[in-house]
Structures are given as structure tokens and as C-alpha cells.
Amino acid sequence: MELVSRRIEVDDSPEAVLHLFNSRGWGDGLPIIPPTEERVEAMLGGRLPERVVGLVPPSQAEATLERVAINAVMAGCRPEYFPVVVAAVEAALDPDFNLYAILTTTHPCGVLIVVNGPLARQLAIRSEAGAFGPGWPANATIGRAVRLSLQNIGGAYPGELDRATQGSPAKYTWCFAENEEASPWEPFHVSRGYPASHPTVTVCGAEGPHNINDHASTTGTGLLTTAADTMAIMGSNHLYARGEPMVVFGPEHAAILGRENWTRADVQRFLFDNARKPYGKVRLGGAHGMIALPRWVNTEDPAALVPMAEQAEDVLVLVAGGVGRHSAFIPTFGLTRAVTRLIGGGACGLDGSDDCGCDVQASGGGLTDGLSTDR
Amino acid sequence: MGLVTVTVCTAEFVNLAGREAAALGMAELPLVVIPHPMADKSPDQVADIAARVADNVALALGGKALGVIPYPDGVNGGGAGIPANRG
Numbered sequence: 480m481e482l483v484s485r486r487i488e489v490d491d492s493p494e495a496v497l498h499l500f501n502s503r504g505w506g507d508g509l510p511i512i513p514p515t516e517e518r519v520e521a522m523l524g525g526r527l528p529e530r531v532v533g534l535v536p537p538s539q540a541e542a543t544l545e546r547v548a549i550n551a552v553m554a555g556c557r558p559e560y561f562p563v564v565v566a567a568v569e570a571a572l573d574p575d576f577n578l579y580a581i582l583t584t585t586h587p588c589g590v591l592i593v594v595n596g597p598l599a600r601q602l603a604i605r606s607e608a609g610a611f612g613p614g615w616p617a618n619a620t621i622g623r624a625v626r627l628s629l630q631n632i633g634g635a636y637p638g639e640l641d642r643a644t645q646g647s648p649a650k651y652t653w654c655f656a657e658n659e660e661a662s663p664w665e666p667f668h669v670s671r672g673y674p675a676s677h678p679t680v681t682v683c684g685a686e687g688p689h690n691i692n693d694h695a696s697t698t699g700t701g702l703l704t705t706a707a708d709t710m711a712i713m714g715s716n717h718l719y720a721r722g723e724p725m726v727v728f729g730p731e732h733a734a735i736l737g738r739e740n741w742t743r744a745d746v747q748r749f750l751f752d753n754a755r756k757p758y759g760k761v762r763l764g765g766a767h768g769m770i771a772l773p774r775w776v777n778t779e780d781p782a783a784l785v786p787m788a789e790q791a792e793d794v795l796v797l798v799a800g801g802v803g804r805h806s807a808f809i810p811t812f813g814l815t816r817a818v819t820r821l822i823g824g825g826a827c828g829l830d831g832s833d834d835c836g837c838d839v840q841a842s843g844g845g846l847t848d849g850l851s852t853d854r
Numbered sequence: 855m856g857l858v859t860v861t862v863c864t865a866e867f868v869n870l871a872g873r874e875a876a877a878l879g880m881a882e883l884p885l886v887v888i889p890h891p892m893a894d895k896s897p898d899q900v901a902d903i904a905a906r907v908a909d910n911v912a913l914a915l916g917g918k919a920l921g922v923i924p925y926p927d928g929v930n931g932g933g934a935g936i937p938a939n940r941g
Contacts, residue, residue, distance in 0.1 A: 537870065539877040583870055640870050 482528055482545055486630045489513075493767040500553070504636050507627065507651055511553040511715055521550040522558050522662045532565060533572035535633035536579035537640055542568055544826065547628045554624035559602060560617055562823045563680060570682040570820040571629065577815045581684040582635035583644050586716060588812040589649035590625055591685035591725075593797065595668035598678030598822060599656035606656035608801025609761075611688055622652030625682075649687040655799050662798035663737025670743060671819045678822040683725060683795070684815035688807035695733065699739045702732055702806075703746065707753035709808045710787050715786040718756060719766035720813030721773075724787050726750060727807045729800035743796050751791035755784035757810035860914045862907070864890035868922055884914035887925045 489499050496513045500506045512518065519528075528545035535542050551564050571590055581588055584709065594604045605615035612618055635641040643650070659666045668679040693705040706726055710717070717724045726746075728736065736746060759781025761767055762778050777783040789792050795817060800806075811817075863885050864870045875883040887910075888903050895903070906926050913919035 537874045537877060579874070639872060642867065665869070740884060 480521065480525075480528060482516055482519060484545060484549060486516075492596055501673070503796040504639075505627075505631055506553065506621070507630075509651070512555050514549040514552040518552045519545065520546050522556065522561050524552050524558050524561060530672040530826050532569050532684075535568075535572065535629055536635070537583055538632075540632050540634065542572070542628065542632050544591060546632050547624075549780055550628040551624040554619040554627050555584065556615070556624045557616075557620075559626070560621050563594060563598075563604075563621050563678075564594075564628070566643065566820045566824070567621070567625045567680045567682055569624070569820040569825045570627055570680055573818040573820075575816040576667065576682060576684065576818045577812070578633075580814060581812055582633055582643055583640055584812060585644045586686075586803055586812050587643055587645055587647035587649065588684045588686055589647055589651075589653045590629065590742050590817075590818060591621075591649070591683040591809065592625060592654040593667065593681040593683070594621075594654070594656040594678070594822075595659065595666050595673075595681070596678035596822070597676060604654070604656040606658040606799050607661075608803075610655040610658070610799045610801075611653070611807070612655075614719070618654045618656075618759065619652050622654030625654075626650060626652060633737055636667040644753045644768060647687055649685060653685065653687070656772070657797050658730060658799045658801075661733055661800075663733055663741075664743040664796070664798075667795075667797040668819060673821065680822055681817050683817045684812040686717065686810045687800065688727070688809050690852055691726070691806040691808055692804070693806070694804040695821050696735065697740045699736045700749075703741075703749045704753065706806060706808065707750050707755075710750065710754035710810075711756050713756065713765045716766070716787060716813030717810060718761060719770050721789045721793070722811050722813035723793045723795050723817055724750075724754070724811065725795040725797070725809040725817075727797055727809060729806045730798060731752075731802065731804055732806045733798045744791070746796050747791040747794040750794045750796075751786060751788055754787045754794075758783040758785055761785045860884060860886055862886045862888060862911070863891040864888055864892055865925065871884050872922060873901075882920040884919055884923055885921065886910045886923050889904055889925060909926055 497510055501508065512686050523544060526544050528543060530544045532542040532547060547565055547568055548561065551561055556564060581590065599606060602617050604617040619834055630636060637646060657667050666675055668676050673679050689709060691706050691709045693702050696705060698704040708726055758776060758778055772785060776785055859873065860912050861883060865887055868885055868887055875881060886907050888907055910923045914923060
């Protein structure tokens with residue numbers, strides 16, 4: 480195995496390494512694990528470093544497995560997480576995801592990674608209480624590795640080519656697993672055509688989660704009314720660009736829906752029908768006029784209701800979390816589609832059900848930079 | 855032959871547009887610069903800005919100007935794309 484990234488010599492202290500990476504803008508401001516050759520090779524786990532996952536905008540530089548591995552080391556990933564990181568990067572490069580816009584827009588979106596299948600539990604990717612973080616190494620480092628990979632390979636650095644007006648905590652790391660056991664429905668990835676036993680990642684160009692607090696409802700209609708009202712907001716891209724708004728139900732809320740035999744399609748339909756704003760208000764601000772409304776919205780009527788999605792099937796519905804009466808609305812960039820990929824397929828070249836069996840082999844030595852741009 | 859177009863871009867986004875054009879092999883893509891922001895401009899202000907860049911659009915359409923074509927008053931942003939001091 481031959482790594483081709485530039486080698487950099489730096490004093491062997493955490494402070495010196497951190498200063499180097501911060502001063503070059505290669506990190507996210509938080510401490511990183513130095514990507515030594517030994518660590519990068521361990522992350523690769525025998526995969527070919529030159530294998531190309533795809534081209535990352537805006538620089539259109541190659542995301543080789545070597546570069547992704549370097550960023551995964553920096554993020555603190557264990558080698559067994561690497562296939563998840565690669566699958567997420569590959570998914571984000573699907574044209575439907577619109578990665579160029581996701582990385583460079585003024586809108587505050589990050590790359591949300593949802594993991595499904597038995598592998599999530601094997602890797603301890605959190606799906607239960609506190610799944611959105613903090614506190615779970617797999618969630619924290621997988622999301623961070625994807626963020627660092629896309630930033631450092633593609634060159635969309637914050638304040639420069641990442642033009643986010645305010646940025647977002649969702650840009651640091653944003654990863655959780657679906658709580659399939661607590662869901663009254665088939666797992667999310669099964670609803671997207673994958674067998675339940677297969678591990679998948681789904682990427683979404685998403686904002687951070689917005690709370691849906693409902694302690695009072697005892698019926699599905701009451702709960703979904705709260706959820707729909709939480710979704711229908713003037714400041715959301717969905718009101719103008721539509722796309723795929725996501726709702727993640729906490730288990731106690733999901734149980735209400737399960738008890739009353741609401742199917743996922745029923746929930747999608749209710750949210751599509753009820754998460755709406757009257758046109759008389761929509762026309763006052765937001766992003767009105769920038770993107771055409773659905774033709775069936777009668778703009779002569781101020782009471783005509785504007786939806787948050789093009790169709791009911793576009794409302795993404797899944798389950799995560801633990802005890803408590805909270806769910807989450809996760810708005811997206813709008814001009815993006817969620818993309819699901821098998822973990823261990825594609826560029827990673829491993830059967831996703833396999834444990835790659837690598838050990839972390841931390842040691843000193845020169846650092847590899849994992850970057851496509853000369854900074 | 856396809857439809858002839860000109861890319862018009864506010865000053866804040868010129869660097870991003872130029873970098874992307876270069877990455878896609880079109881480093882000399884004409885970029886007609888207008889001021890930033892545009893979103894709060896009145897129709898009259900928009901018409902004034904359009905009139906001021908009309909010649910630049912014509913130059914770009916005619917292939918007589920390449921790369922960034924500055925806005926006539928010389929205010930062309932520049933903040934974006936300059937590596938920030940990150941401590």
C-alpha cells in the first residue's frame with residue numbers, strides 16, 4: 480500500500496498538530512487525531528488507497544479512499560466505521576443530492592447521515608435516547624469524518640467557498656441510526672427498497688433538528704397536528720423549494736401512531752395535507768417568488784394553502800430517540816433529495832456484513848494531509 | 855449550437871463562481887459582476903444596475919471579454935475566497 484498524500488513534519492505534540500491544522504483551516508476548530516501513515520493505513524484496512532469514490536465540488540477534486548481515510552482519522556473514527564463514511568461520501572456525490580449547493584449555499588445545512596440495518600447496532604451508532612448527540616463516538620466521528628472529507632477535498636471552507644450566512648452546528652457532525660426496534664413501521668431503508676438485513680446510509684442536506692414538543696396528545700391526530708404545525712413555518716426552504724422535509728418521531732410518539740394503526744403512508748399524507756401556510760401570508764416574505772409554487776395553488780385566493788412538499792411521499796418519516804414526548808422536524812435545503820447507499824458496496828468494496836477486522840494502530844511519524852488544495 | 859448565455863453574478867459570489875468554472879475546465883468563463891446584495895433592491899435600482907452592466911453583457915456575449923468582468927464602479931467584493939485568519 481502506497482500513500483501519495485504530501486507528508487508534513489510537525490512537532491510531536493497535540494498543541495502543535497492542532498495549531499497546524501487550525502492555521503491551515505483543515506479542521507473544524509476542534510482537536511483532531513493526527514493522520515499519520517500508520518493510522519491512515521489502519522483506517523484503509525487493506526483497501527486500495529487510490530480507488531476513487533467520486534469528484535467533490537466545488538473544486539471537483541477526487542475523493543480517493545486515501546483522502547477519505549485521512550479525514551476519517553482526523554475525525555477520530557475507528558477503522559470499522561470507515562465503510563459507513565465511504566458510503567455516505569458516495570451517497571453525497573449522487574447528482575440528486577446536489578452537493579455543490581449543499582456545500583456552498585448561504586443556507587445552514589449540513590450532511591445528515593442516517594444509518595439503518597443491523598450494522599448500526601454492531602458499530603454502536605446510537606439510535607435511542609440522545610441519538611442526535613452529543614456523547615456517542617460513532618455518531619460523532621462518522622458525521623465529522625464526512626464533513627471534513629467533503630470540506631477538505633472539495634475545498635468549500637467556511638467563510639470562503641462555504642458561503643453559509645451563519646453556519647450551523649449541523650455542519651460539525653450530524654449522524655444517527657434509526658431506532659428500528661421502536662418503530663411501528665418497516666425500517667426506513669426497507670421503505671426505500673433495501674432488505675432489512677442490509678446496512679445502509681441515507682444522506683440528507685439538512686438543518687439541525689427542530690423540536691416537536693407534544694406532551695398532551697393521546698391520539699395520533701393530535702400528535703400529527705402538533706407535528707404539522709411545527710413544520711409549517713415561513714422561514715423554511717420547504718415552503719418555497721419543497722423537497723423532502725423529515726420528521727423523526729420519538730418512540731413514545733411513534734407508539735401512539737402504532738397503537739392507532741397509522742401506516743407510514745397515512746402519516747406522510749396527514750403531514751402533507753396539514754403542514755401548510757395560507758398564500759396570503761406566504762406572499763409577504765420568505766423566499767416567495769423565487770421558485771414557482773405548485774400549479775394547483777390558487778394564488779388569487781389568500782386562503783389557498785401552500786404545502787411543504789410536492790407530494791405526500793416526499794415527507795420522510797422515521798423513528799429515533801428514547802423516553803420522552805419529543806419528536807423532531809428536520810428541515811432540509813429543499814433543492815436536494817435524500818440518497819441511500821449500501822454500506823460496504825461501491826468504492827468500499829467490502830460486504831457490509833463483514834467486520835473489516837482492523838485494529839487502531841496509533842503511532843508517531845509524519846502526517847499526511849488528505850487535501851486537494853494547496854493551503 | 856446551443857443558446858448563448860452570460861453568467862451574471864453578485865460580487866460576493868464571483869470567487870465561488872470562478873473557482874467552480876475553473877474546476878469544470880472553463881477558467882475563462884465570462885462572469886459579469888453586479889453589486890451585492892440584490893435581494894433588497896427596488897425595481898428602479900435593479901433597472902439602473904442592469905443598464906450599467908449592459909455593455910459588459912454585450913462584451914461577454916460577443917466573446918470580447920473573458921473571466922471576471924468588473925462592475926463599473928469598481929466595487930467587486932473580494933471577501934469571499936480569501937483564506938480567513940483562523941488563529
